[in-house]
Amino acid sequence: MLRWGMILLFVPSVILVTLYMLEAQNAVRCVQIAGSWDYIKSFCDIEAKHDVVPFMVRHGFWVNLGMLISIVGLAMTTWGMILRGMGIAKDEA
DSSP: OHHHHHHHHHHHHHHHHHHHHHHHHHHHHHHHTTOEEETTTTEEESSSOOOOOOHHHHTHHHHHHHHHHHHHHHHHHHHHHHHHOOOOOTTTO
């Protein structure tokens, strides 16, 4: 339970941050060539200017689902540590 809890705690956050950073990298590349990144359609537009639409607004379901899975992972990790016990440190044995 402890291992699965840790996996569920960290994997959703890593996936969401990776997706966010990939999109941010594309937006920066677009701005460097004097374009405007269209966050809704995910492409670089040279002609028109577009407003910034936050990642949470565009992908709210996936962000909320990822955070819910992380909370379940936190609960599983906590419960696994309670069941397993704190253990004895190697120095004291």
